[in-house]
Amino acid sequence: MHIAEGFLPPAHAIGWTVAAAPFVVHGARAVAREVRENPESTLLLGAAGAFTFVLSAIKLPSVTGSSSHPTGTGAGAILFRPPVMALLGTVVLLFQALLLAHGGLTTLGANAFSMAIVGPWAGYGAYRLTRGLGGGLLPGVFAGMAVADLATYVTTSLQLALAFPDASSGFAGAAVKFLGVFAITQIPLAIGEGLLGVLLFRVLTVNARPELERLGVLKS
Amino acid sequence: MNRRRLVTVLLVLGVVALFAVPLIAGGPADYTGTDNQATTVIQQQDPGYEPWFHSVLPPLSPSVESGLFAVQAALGGAVLGYVLGRLRGRRAVREASTSETPGAGATGDGPQ
Numbered sequence: 001m002h003i004a005e006g007f008l009p010p011a012h013a014i015g016w017t018v019a020a021a022p023f024v025v026h027g028a029r030a031v032a033r034e035v036r037e038n039p040e041s042t043l044l045l046g047a048a049g050a051f052t053f054v055l056s057a058i059k060l061p062s063v064t065g066s067s068s069h070p071t072g073t074g075a076g077a078i079l080f081r082p083p084v085m086a087l088l089g090t091v092v093l094l095f096q097a098l099l100l101a102h103g104g105l106t107t108l109g110a111n112a113f114s115m116a117i118v119g120p121w122a123g124y125g126a127y128r129l130t131r132g133l134g135g136g137l138l139p140g141v142f143a144g145m146a147v148a149d150l151a152t153y154v155t156t157s158l159q160l161a162l163a164f165p166d167a168s169s170g171f172a173g174a175a176v177k178f179l180g181v182f183a184i185t186q187i188p189l190a191i192g193e194g195l196l197g198v199l200l201f202r203v204l205t206v207n208a209r210p211e212l213e214r215l216g217v218l219k220s
Numbered sequence: 221m222n223r224r225r226l227v228t229v230l231l232v233l234g235v236v237a238l239f240a241v242p243l244i245a246g247g248p249a250d251y252t253g254t255d256n257q258a259t260t261v262i263q264q265q266d267p268g269y270e271p272w273f274h275s276v277l278p279p280l281s282p283s284v285e286s287g288l289f290a291v292q293a294a295l296g297g298a299v300l301g302y303v304l305g306r307l308r309g310r311r312a313v314r315e316a317s318t319s320e321t322p323g324a325g326a327t328g329d330g331p332q
Binding site: 001002003004005006007009010043044046047049050051052053054055056057058059060061062063065066067068069095096097098099100101102104105106153156160164165166167174177178181182185186188191192195196198199202203204206207208 | 227231234238242243246249250251252254257258261271277280285289290293298299300303308310311
């Protein structure tokens, strides 16, 4: 989902940056408030950030003969609600853009919009929906993690289609092409990410029960 | 092996299988990153498009690049391990101080 540096036309680069900025600022305030009001959350916030940091560094092979990487943003969104991930996800993207030449500064806004904003919100929605329908914590975590991953890549495909519409079939045709690159490759990764999320939350439910209860993830 | 531990092992095996099976069964494929494929599609869509900005860093050799990705994963893994270790240690301390209240909490299915 990393759109490479310089690969969005300037108008799109600016547009996505302007669109993402308020979410990231709001996210920074959400993180600051969480740390100030609940200092005991700092450990779990670190875990959520670290989880994204690890997962977005790992390129995994997929059934299509391509490789891609997970995003890991669902865990933090479920624990702390999505705004927190707008900051943490953007920090990860900035790190990769500056030090790893992966993604870029001009495409940071667009990449943050897909990975740090749409992904966490979609994942959080899937988690809440699963819980609302009577699903337990772990099924909810699985759905939330997997959907956050998939939604990120669908968003990237649509962003690219918007910037590079097909000469004959327009936006829709281009969307099909970009989704063809990203979507199917991403399905096994999303499932894998869901399973990793379940593993993480199984550890947390045993060892961080007080925090999960305070955050409303587990009933006290 | 208790049930909880069995589920953990199965989950880990599931994740490994999910990525090992395509590698083994898929035969030769070059596993290009989707990000690079997307760049190729962009150039097909608009052959005249020139990136108008370049990475702050000069292009890295693939080996250096994969090393840096490994550093990123290692940093994240270290922090995650530290946090989970502290949480686990904290629980051990708490359980020792409330010593031997059997079935304390809903997860009283034995030590891990």
